[in-house]
Amino acid sequence: MRSRQILVVEDEKDICVTLEILIERLGHEPHCVSDSAEALDKLIQTHIEGSPMDLLLYDIQIPGMTGANLIETMRRINIATPALVITGFNDKALVERLVHLGCSDFIEKPFTPDDVEQSVKRLVNEIDSIEEKKRRMEFRNASAR
Secondary structure: OOOOEEEEEOOOHHHHHHHHHHHHHOOOEEEEEOOHHHHHHHHHHHHHOOOOOOEEEEEOOOOOOOHHHHHHHHHHOOOOOOEEEEEOOOOHHHHHHHHHHOOOEEEEOOOOHHHHHHHHHHHHHHHHHHHHHHHHHHHHHHHHO
């Protein structure tokens, strides 16, 4: 498992610092921003530079636009970064909408460090597995030529 770039979108500084510590403890590199405009700028910038964020961890109620709007915008501009949502709302319709948009997982507030670590580990393992499958397919295709 390689170190991953994880964009944390959280407007509460204490929570952001806590998430950064948890992510670093897992061996990954956190990048914390406090609103949706910064998040979208960072996602676009790293995508253009060819080193896109590996995972988006965001609070559903961030300043500027909702997390759902952020995911919709990402999809419209073809940024397919997996998303892990932090939510304090028990809104089934919102959860269904986010899943339909491609949200990968949810963590409900209040959450424990273990909740975050388990979700991040699971999603990173899924990303690693997908990348390994792509490498195998590329190898097979190159060998078949």
